Amino acid sequence: MRAIAAGTILLATLASAQQGTLPAPAAKVKQYVTYSAEEQNLAAGKKSVIALQFRVADGYHVNSHTPKSELLIPTNLTLQPDAGVKAAAAEYPAGTAYSFSFEPGEKLDVYTGTFTVKVPVVAQAGQHTIAGTLHYQACDNAACYPPKSLPVQLAVTAK
Amino acid sequence: MRRALVLGVMVFGVALLLWAGWHNLRERKLAMQKARENQVVLIPEKQGEASAESDELAPKMRGKKAPQFALTSLDGKKVSLADYKGRPVLVNFWATWCGPCKVEMPWFEQFRKQYGSQGFEILGLADDADAGKDAISKVAMKSGVTYPILLTDGKVQDAYGGLEVLPMSFYVDRNGVIVEQTAGLGSKDQIEANIKKTIASGAVAQAGGL
Numbered sequence: 001m002r003a004i005a006a007g008t009i010l011l012a013t014l015a016s017a018q019q020g021t022l023p024a025p026a027a028k029v030k031q032y033v034t035y036s037a038e039e040q041n042l043a044a045g046k047k048s049v050i051a052l053q054f055r056v057a058d059g060y061h062v063n064s065h066t067p068k069s070e071l072l073i074p075t076n077l078t079l080q081p082d083a084g085v086k087a088a089a090a091e092y093p094a095g096t097a098y099s100f101s102f103e104p105g106e107k108l109d110v111y112t113g114t115f116t117v118k119v120p121v122v123a124q125a126g127q128h129t130i131a132g133t134l135h136y137q138a139c140d141n142a143a144c145y146p147p148k149s150l151p152v153q154l155a156v157t158a159k
Numbered sequence: 160m161r162r163a164l165v166l167g168v169m170v171f172g173v174a175l176l177l178w179a180g181w182h183n184l185r186e187r188k189l190a191m192q193k194a195r196e197n198q199v200v201l202i203p204e205k206q207g208e209a210s211a212e213s214d215e216l217a218p219k220m221r222g223k224k225a226p227q228f229a230l231t232s233l234d235g236k237k238v239s240l241a242d243y244k245g246r247p248v249l250v251n252f253w254a255t256w257c258g259p260c261k262v263e264m265p266w267f268e269q270f271r272k273q274y275g276s277q278g279f280e281i282l283g284l285a286d287d288a289d290a291g292k293d294a295i296s297k298v299a300m301k302s303g304v305t306y307p308i309l310l311t312d313g314k315v316q317d318a319y320g321g322l323e324v325l326p327m328s329f330y331v332d333r334n335g336v337i338v339e340q341t342a343g344l345g346s347k348d349q350i351e352a353n354i355k356k357t358i359a360s361g362a363v364a365q366a367g368g369l
Binding site: 030072102108137144147 | 254255256257258259260262286290294298322323324325326342343344
């Protein structure tokens with residue numbers, strides 16, 4: 001009986017040790033854009049481009065990086081500085097034209113579906129994890145949602 | 160039986176150890192997993208977009224007393240909901256970056272003129288006070304709005320149930336009760352029907368209650 005108890009305790013300890021390596025759950029925030037994390041393998045010390053792929057939930061749109069009105073909130077990516085990865089300014093795709101059905105005359109410049117933000121970098125040899133945030137503001141066909149920040153994490157391996 | 164159990168637990172333990180070793184060897188994989196974990200936690204859409212959506216749009220405040228507020232108007236005056244006690248009031252939250260909000264604002268202005276004689280008033284609460292007074296004022300003017308536009312203080316949004324959607328409107332009757340709450344742009348007819356309902360609600364309570 002004791003052996004079983006000891007075994008169970010061992011198992012429980014192992015299980016919790018493994019769990020400890022997982023990140024704590026973040027506060028529940030409703031997001032309209034998702035980030036597809038993809039490991040980036042680069043040549044060390046050379047100019048390379050990191051591509052971050054995002055997906056706007058079906059039925060929603062977000063303003064592009066260059067919306068047509070100063071009142072609109074642009075989609076913007078910020079990456080935290082990393083000692084091993086020198087990053088230049090992010091490059092954003094062009095948006096597509098969109099109009100609300102109730103306001104056909106006003107053309108907006110938006111992202112829908114997937115869009116990719118590219119960041120030119122020079123990475124030192126090794127493995128790096130870069131944290132960043134995508135700031136965006138989404139609407140659907142009849143309502144808008146307050147600006148959101150989507151955390152992103154990039155795993156970069158340079159050889 | 161006991162031996163079999165002990166053996167079972169041991170085999171499982173060894174298997175788990177092997178798995179743990181394998182798991183820890185792949186640090187990069189874990190980093191990726193971390194990034195993906197984040198993704199899963201942060202994006203509840205997959206678990207039922209429809210239900211999350213309906214929660215958000217559920218009129219949580221309907222039937223409740225309208226929370227009091229005292230805010231500064233664009234012309235620098237202190238305006239509180241209590242100033243309109245005994246009158247039907249439409250409390251409308253909007254923002255300069257919200258396209259659908261700007262569509263209904265001219266309708267509100269029209270209905271205010273139409274139903275003003277029955278005491279009806281509209282208060283437009285700009286949810287994006289950080290846009291600055293000038294930008295808010297410009298948008299209000301462009302929409303032809305003459306009803307009071309108030310600058311929010313970050314607290315009033317929470318008092319009204321947190322604003323996850325704009326536009327968001329609260330129809331407050333003469334007794335200070337929220338008789339209707341709407342999220343997103345509705346039709347002009349629907350807005351007018353809500354206004355009529357709000358005016359009537361107070362009137363009935365007055366006639367019956369006093």
